[in-house]
Amino acid sequence: xxxxKQNSPSLSVQEGRISILNCDYTNSMFDYFLWYKKYPAExxxxxxxxxxxxxxxxxxxxxxxxxxxxxxxxxxxxxSQPGDSAVYFCAASxxxxxxxxxxxxxxxxx
Amino acid sequence: GAGVSQSPSNKVTxxxxxxxxxxxxxxxxxxxxxxxxxxxxxxxxxxYFQGNSAPDKSGLPSDRFSAERxxxxxxxxxxQRTQQEDSAVYLCASSLVGxxxxxxxxxxxxxxxx
Numbered sequence: 001x002x003x004x005k006q007n008s009p010s011l012s013v014q015e016g017r018i019s020i021l022n023c024d025y026t027n028s029m030f031d032y033f034l035w036y037k038k039y040p041a042e043x044x045x046x047x048x049x050x051x052x053x054x055x056x057x058x059x060x061x062x063x064x065x066x067x068x069x070x071x072x073x074x075x076x077x078x079x080s081q082p083g084d085s086a087v088y089f090c091a092a093s094x095x096x097x098x099x100x101x102x103x104x105x106x107x108x109x110x
Numbered sequence: 111g112a113g114v115s116q117s118p119s120n121k122v123t124x125x126x127x128x129x130x131x132x133x134x135x136x137x138x139x140x141x142x143x144x145x146x147x148x149x150x151x152x153x154x155x156x157x158y159f160q161g162n163s164a165p166d167k168s169g170l171p172s173d174r175f176s177a178e179r180x181x182x183x184x185x186x187x188x189x190q191r192t193q194q195e196d197s198a199v200y201l202c203a204s205s206l207v208g209x210x211x212x213x214x215x216x217x218x219x220x221x222x223x224x
Binding site for chain 2: 103
């Protein structure tokens with residue numbers, strides 16, 4: 001039973017357009033959410049996070065939106081760049097329960 | 111001052127053998143985590159160390175897996191009597207304090223069990 005779901009295994013976007021990566025969770029106890037980016041043969045790197053007391057957090061080209069009632073969060077990247085091509089993992093935590101989603105592979109086409 | 115390091119970077123072993131994977135966290139980070147990523151899968155939480163507290167072993171898949179953290183720094187993940195399904199990338203991460211801190215990941219150890 002997946003507690004954190006990323007239903008799109010892959011996404012292709014044209015350079016300069018917006019990339020929207022989605023994540024859904026089932027555990028209402030999750031109170032902190034993070035996005036990580038992973039390039040091949042490297043460990044994941046932290047991208048952006050959001051606490052459950054907020055509904056939006058922005059950092060440069062990256063914005064994370066949280067909809068607690070829908071148990072849904074999304075990562076927006078605008079404008080998308082070819083260097084953004086990677087696998088993006090959504091993660092959620094509640095106390096010592098830390099769960100990653102299966103990832104979405106983003107391809108930004110030049 | 112470097113990031114999280116892991117060794118070896120690659121390990122090929124025969125089924126039934128024991129393996130040890132090492133993680134050096136970022137200096138000063140009190141929390142350390144082990145994950146594994148099987149082919150085509152997301153990150154699977156294995157174990158979490160916080161300071162000198164007893165580790166959270168809830169994610170270990172079987173009793174063949176164990177981990178220790180000596181002196182609150184370096185950690186070793188041991189897999190006994192390896193099986194082919196243990197083949198995966200094993201990732202270590204550390205964070206300054208605990209779960210709601212940003213985790214910094216190492217490059218991983220790619221384990222292949224033949």
